[in-house]
Amino acid sequence: xxxxxxxxxxxxxxxxxxxxQVECIEGxxxxxxxxxxxxxxxxxxxxxxxxxxxxDDAQPGSCRWLGPSGCTVYEERPMVCRLYGVVEGLACxxxxxxxxxxxxxxxxxxxxxxxxxxxxxxxxxxxxxCVPGEVQR
Ligand code: SF4
Ligand code: SF4
Numbered sequence: 425x426x427x428x429x430x431x432x433x434x435x436x437x438x439x440x441x442x443x444x445q446v447e448c449i450e451g452x453x454x455x456x457x458x459x460x461x462x463x464x465x466x467x468x469x470x471x472x473x474x475x476x477x478x479x480d481d482a483q484p485g486s487c488r489w490l491g492p493s494g495c496t497v498y499e500e501r502p503m504v505c506r507l508y509g510v511v512e513g514l515a516c517x518x519x520x521x522x523x524x525x526x527x528x529x530x531x532x533x534x535x536x537x538x539x540x541x542x543x544x545x546x547x548x549x550x551x552x553x554c555v556p557g558e559v560q561r
Pocket of ligand 1: 516
């Protein structure tokens with residue numbers, strides 16, 4: 425991991441602390457689809473579990489880290505998984521909300537999304553590849 429990746433990691437860790445826990449329905453995984461993430465987050469998730477140990481009811485496109493008992497990387501799940509039920513654009517289909525009741529205030533939501541968007545942009549710049557000859561001069 426590069427110095428930029430470490431900086432992204434520090435930003436992600438700081439944001440994680442600001443996101444309240446959602447009180448989910450036990451065993452629910454309805455919001456678990458492909459979860460985009462930064463390289464730093466992906467590195468912390470490690471290898472996905474053996475597909476043979478996966479869920480019997482897994483749908484095509486299910487997250488590869490979803491195991492028979494739910495998320496196998498819960499402590500290291502990506503930001504999008506943490507924001508479900510917490511921010512307005514990612515409302516839980518079952519109306520689950522943070523444990524303490526209210527969603528984050530609009531200002532706090534905007535700050536988290538803006539800061540994470542910056543982390544994603546930094547991640548893309550750090551890991552983008554340029555194909556020689558594609559740049560027009
Ligand atoms: S946020 Fe909602 S949809 Fe996602 S796991 Fe929790 S209860 Fe299920
Ligand atoms: S990382 Fe975990 S919480 Fe996120 S989509 Fe995959 S199984 Fe669900």
